[in-house]
Amino acid sequence: MKHRNDSKGNQLRYAALALLTVVSTPLCAETGTAQGLGIAQPLSAHNFVSGDVGPIINDSGEICRVCHVPHDHARASQRYLNGLLWNHDVSSATYTMYNNTWSKTLTGTQSAQPDGHSKLCLGCHDGTVAMDAFDKYVSDGTNTMRMLHGLTVVPWFQDGANLDLRGTHPISVAFPAGEAGDGKNFANPATATWAKGQTIASTLDNGKVQCSTCHDVHDQESIPGTHLLRTANSPAEGGVPSGLCLTCHIK
Amino acid sequence: MKKLVVMMTLALGAGSFGVAHATIVGSVHDFSDNISVLGGNVAFDENSATGWNGRKEICRVCHVPHDHARASQRYLNGLLWNHGVSSATYTMYNNAWSSTLNGTQSAQPDGTAKLCLGCHDGSVGVDTFDKYAGGVVFANQYSPDAKVTNFTDGTNIDLRGTHPLSIQFPAGDTQFRDPTSATWANGGTVASTLDNGKVQCSTCHDVHNQESVAGTHLLRTGQTAATGTASGLCLTCHIK
Known part of the structure; x- marks a missing residue:
């Protein structure tokens, strides 16, 4: 609307820009990156509406439904028992965990297997469960992250068989109480903050x-252009090394 | 332009x-068409799965201008309520279930949600209203979607699979x-x-x-x- 007084030349430029955007979308959307402006932003990594990010796996045309549903669909798997009104299949894999046996410097209490939010993330990102295995839809099992977007699987899991989490930062591990805020090992999570001001x-x-x-x-508190990171990890990402x-x- | x-x-x-x-x-x-859940409009018969709303009033299935003085005193639910409510005890979505929940959660469904669950938890008949004992026609006979979806097996009354309700x-x-x-x-x-x-x-x-x-x-x-x-x-x- 605001372009209605533009010259013909400008209109052409907008048309070219629009065309470029359409053509380049599948390329830059291959993995989807952070926008920092919310999940509803086009190309935000977890906005699967209209196949903006990768192929169309979401016939429902809703953003939230791929992961959450207001009323559980009473599937035998009772996904809601994962909490957060969960509506996506979770992995049944057994992982090798990063633990105190593996690294004796680890002082935080480590869960025997991934739990809480991580269990939900691994539902797509361990590469064993199809992204379209959600809501009432029966997946054909082919649309796994490993097949669609290699980079978005936990990197160590690329070959599809390796479920060894000792190659990834410990998850489902208690923030080490004895060392939190000790001035030499860990910051105090109650006062240390991420880039947008939230405490750890x-x-x-x-x-x-x-x-x-x-x-x-x-994608509300993340740094644009990163893998949805809460704080940039390099000058290139706009932060400190x-x-x-x-x-x-x-x- | x-x-x-x-x-x-x-x-x-x-x-x-x-x-x-x-x-x-x-x-x-x-429900004024007094339709049978088995199909077609039929004569009133309060104790069958056929027509159950013979008066063909719309409001009366839920509200009544003067309470019928049944033992249950449905009017105590407010809104001139005229339908049976569920006596079920539910497992609630609460802070113990989800640590991200900040609003104060009632111990059990209250307010208007209590009224909805009168039909939609599947335990009370839609025909349990006014002066009728009912208990023959249930919401899910109209549509499988009519029951809180998590409750479709008839025994699960776990509300942790549905968006929190009765929550501040x-x-x-x-x-x-x-x-x-x-x-x-x-x-x-x-x-x-x-x-x-x-x-x-x-x-x-x-x-x-x-x-x-x-x-x-x-x-x-x-x-x-x-x-x-x-x-x-x-x-x-x-x-x-």
Whole structure:
């Protein structure tokens, strides 16, 4: 509307820009990146409406429904028992966990298997469950993250068989109480903050570090252009070197 | 200029698209046709799965102008209530279940949600109203969608699979829009659809079909491009 007084030349430029956007969309949307403006933003990594991010897996045309539903559909799997009105299949995999046996420097209490929010993330990101296995839809099992977007699977899991979480930062691990705010190992989660001002504590899940501690799935508090990170991890991302890591770790 | 007018007209049309300026007459809660759940209009028979609303009144299935002095004193539920309510004890969605929940949750469904569950938990007959004992015709016989979906097996009364209800709108929580300024598709505020400040079934669903979007489950705002915008109902309150 605001372009109605534009010259013919400008109109052509807009048309060309629009065309370029359409053509380039599948390329830049291959993995989807953070916008920092909410999940409803086009191309936000978890906005699957209209196939903006990758192929169309979401016939419902709703954003929230791929993960949440206001009323459980009474499937035998009772997905709602995962909490948060969950509406997507979760993985039944058994993982090898990063734990105190693996690394004796680990002092936080580690869950035996992924729990809380991480269990939900792994429902797509371990590469074993199809993205379209949600709501009342029966997936044909082909649309897994591993097949569609290699980069968005937990990197270590690329080959589809490896479920060893010792190659990824510990998850489902309690923020180490004894070392929190000790001035030499970890920052105090109650006062240390991410880039947008939230405390670390507010991003723990029952006191545990989960995927959601560093990554903001709803893309509200994340740094544009990153993998939904709560703080940039490099000058290229607009932050300081290893800024994300050093938010918690005193090194 | 003409194009501008056309576009504005279209935009205005889109804004009100699908909003049913309808009423309860002819809606899913209009049982005046005394229709049999087995098909066809039939003579009244209060104790069969055939016609159960022989008086063919619309309001009376839920409300009555003068309480019938039944032992249950249904009027104590408010709103001149005239239908049996469920005596079930539910497992509630609460802070123990989800640590992200900030609003104060009632121990059991209350307010208007208690009334909805009178039919929609599947334990009370839709024909259990007025002076009739009922208990023969149930909501799910009309539609499998009519029961709280999680309850379809008839025994599960776990409300943790449904959006929290009988819960205080979390005032001041930055994850939520201000209910006094956020509006549904028809322009009404979210606050006007709270029940003593609580989110209830009626916050999203318009039982009387006056403010709901056509082609939805009586939703106050559409959830899809066909009825509104993607997840438009959710995003009316939730900032995501």
